[in-house]
Amino acid sequence: MKVLVIGSGAREHAIVWKLSQSPKVSEIFSAPGNGGISQIAKCVNIKVEDTDVLLSFALKESIDLTIVGPEVPLVAGIVDKFTEKGLKIFGPCKKSAMLEGSKKYAKEFMMKHGIPTAKYAVYNSFNEAINGLDEFSFPLVIKADGLAAGKGVVICNNKEEAYEAVRGIIEDRKFGEAGKEIIIEEFLEGIEASLMCLVDGNKIIPLESAKDHKRLLDNDEGPNTGGMGCISPNKILDEKLMAEIKVEILEKVLNGLQNEKLDFKGILFIGLMVTVEGAKVLEFNVRFGDPETEVILPRLESDIVNIFLKTIDGTISQEDLKWSPKSCVCTVLASGGYPEAYEKGKVISGLDKVDSDVLIFHAGTKRVDNIITDGGRVLAVTTLADSIDEGRKKIYENINKIYFDGMQYRKDIGKKLN
Numbered sequence: 001m002k003v004l005v006i007g008s009g010a011r012e013h014a015i016v017w018k019l020s021q022s023p024k025v026s027e028i029f030s031a032p033g034n035g036g037i038s039q040i041a042k043c044v045n046i047k048v049e050d051t052d053v054l055l056s057f058a059l060k061e062s063i064d065l066t067i068v069g070p071e072v073p074l075v076a077g078i079v080d081k082f083t084e085k086g087l088k089i090f091g092p093c094k095k096s097a098m099l100e101g102s103k104k105y106a107k108e109f110m111m112k113h114g115i116p117t118a119k120y121a122v123y124n125s126f127n128e129a130i131n132g133l134d135e136f137s138f139p140l141v142i143k144a145d146g147l148a149a150g151k152g153v154v155i156c157n158n159k160e161e162a163y164e165a166v167r168g169i170i171e172d173r174k175f176g177e178a179g180k181e182i183i184i185e186e187f188l189e190g191i192e193a194s195l196m197c198l199v200d201g202n203k204i205i206p207l208e209s210a211k212d213h214k215r216l217l218d219n220d221e222g223p224n225t226g227g228m229g230c231i232s233p234n235k236i237l238d239e240k241l242m243a244e245i246k247v248e249i250l251e252k253v254l255n256g257l258q259n260e261k262l263d264f265k266g267i268l269f270i271g272l273m274v275t276v277e278g279a280k281v282l283e284f285n286v287r288f289g290d291p292e293t294e295v296i297l298p299r300l301e302s303d304i305v306n307i308f309l310k311t312i313d314g315t316i317s318q319e320d321l322k323w324s325p326k327s328c329v330c331t332v333l334a335s336g337g338y339p340e341a342y343e344k345g346k347v348i349s350g351l352d353k354v355d356s357d358v359l360i361f362h363a364g365t366k367r368v369d370n371i372i373t374d375g376g377r378v379l380a381v382t383t384l385a386d387s388i389d390e391g392r393k394k395i396y397e398n399i400n401k402i403y404f405d406g407m408q409y410r411k412d413i414g415k416k417l418n
């Protein structure tokens with residue numbers, strides 16, 4: 001089979017790596033890919049938002065299966081476009097992708113189908129939103145409705161912060177049209193967890209759990225980032241909680257998708273807050289998480305092509321997923337200055353010195369003569385081990401062998417937090 005993976009992060013590198021192990025796969029393309037992906041796939045220089053160009057490419061190359069990494073092309077309707085032309089593609093249709101593309105739509109979906117979530121209200125003008133603040137107590141959460149590359153959510157501790165957030169989103173249009181409407185939401189106290197599920201239209205099957213680390217600095221301090229590390233499994237999602245989540249959330253989500261006639265075939269990533277009242281949904285994403293994918297796929301022992309195909313056909317079952325009992329730890333090496341401004345083009349050294357059982361998934365890298373940095377998050381250093389603790393030791397021993405100018409990373413991934 002000829003396979004195309006859309007995207008350019010460590011998530012896509014992990015997907016390409018897993019695909020490359022399948023005996024069914026003869027050739028892998030990635031658009032646009034990165035320095036690491038280029039070592040195991042053919043990278044084609046097409047941007048993820050150029051869905052028409054991607055379609056022409058897939059038709060010209062007779063691609064048998066396409067996997068979409070990031071949300072932007074999904075929300076733009078790439079799945080509908082490919083499906084209309086008879087191409088197999090893994091991901092939700094445009095309408096289903098609204099579960100990520102519009103937080104208002106997601107909230108309405110949750111209310112309608114009885115899925116536990118924070119109380120909220122939607123506003124489309126500065127004055128209305130400011131008046132609406134009185135309905136909530138502080139802290140509260142303000143969110144831009146549309147896609148904002150993970151930057152559209154502000155937790156506000158007082159009126160001044162709320163005014164500033166509302167002004168930034170609705171008046172200054174910091175996120176463009178994504179901020180035409182805002183959601184004000186009750187602040188939920190608890191422990192965050194996320195759960196990725198395969199959805200095939202008939203079933204919703206959770207993958208193994210993972211715990212990411214969004215803050216830049218050790219002890220969960222500093223600004224939010226795209227994710228600085230991840231571990232799997234996530235101890236908080238134990239059997240008892242999973243049983244509750246299955247009934248209170250997963251079954252209701254599936255029921256909702258079917259009721260709304262949403263043709264969802266792909267990954268539904270559920271962001272959860274585990275509160276004293278049980279787990280509540282913070283948000284939906286409609287694709288693999290990053291860095292969650294980097295710690296989940298190494299634990300997957302089954303052929304991933306089979307899983308993609310069966311999900312698209314609506315015939316996936318729990319038995320198709322075999323998991324390693326091992327733990328997986330991943331630490332992200334980022335450019336100096338990230339998540340603010342950073343420099344690119346730094347030569348990365350030492351990659352050839354890392355142990356053979358350490359996986360290096362590339363994020364922002366480019367291959368010129370050497371591998372050089374080309375983004376904020378640069379490498380996801382990953383390993384399987386008998387325990388999280390052992391994995392953590394292995395990761396940090398190996399990170400010591402890697403260097404690029406300005407390199408920064410968290411030293412506490414896999415340590416006991418919470």
Ligand SMILES: Nc1ncnc2c1ncn2[C@@H]1O[C@H](COP(=O)(O)OP(=O)(O)O)[C@@H](O)[C@H]1O
Pocket residue numbers: 118141149150151152153185186187188189192271273282283
């Ligand atoms: N209602 C809430 N209560 C507490 N924290 C929240 C709430 N909603 C969002 N957050 C925090 O903000 C982060 C980002 O919000 P989320 O809804 O996941 O949007 P996005 O990932 O699109 O930025 C969450 O991971 C969580 O830490």
Ligand SMILES: [Mg+2]
Pocket residue numbers: 271283
């Ligand atoms: Mg989120």
